[in-house]
Ligand code: SF4
């Protein structure tokens with residue numbers, strides 16, 4: 001299967017920053033997005049899960065797009081390459097293409113705690 005490059009493109013002009021709450025940045029369980037100089041930036045494009053488009057689904061301004069979103073995500077879901085995960089730390093529901101138990105934020109917190117206890 002040929003994998004297309006898969007990561008979001010943010011239309012900054014269309015984004016209203018969700019009144020400072022940055023829904024997409026706070027939602028992404030894989031740490032792909034970050035706020036840089038008040039704008040949403042894609043800082044880790046390779047961490048974006050192929051076929052996931054959850055951040056675009058929750059964007060109230062339609063400011064997030066993906067390449068050939070419809071066809072790719074449908075075929076990926078059909079092949080069951082994406083699985084629904086409920087983070088064991090915070091309960092956030094998201095899609096992943098690998099076996100994981102925690103979202104990015106909870107995993108980061110756990111790692112920091114582990115490092116501190118050594
Ligand atoms: S969810 Fe949409 S409007 Fe809100 S910060 Fe992200 S890109 Fe901007």
Ligand code: SF4
Nearest residue numbers: 028032048049052055
């Ligand atoms: S598509 Fe999924 S993994 Fe990629 S940035 Fe959006 S929420 Fe994160």
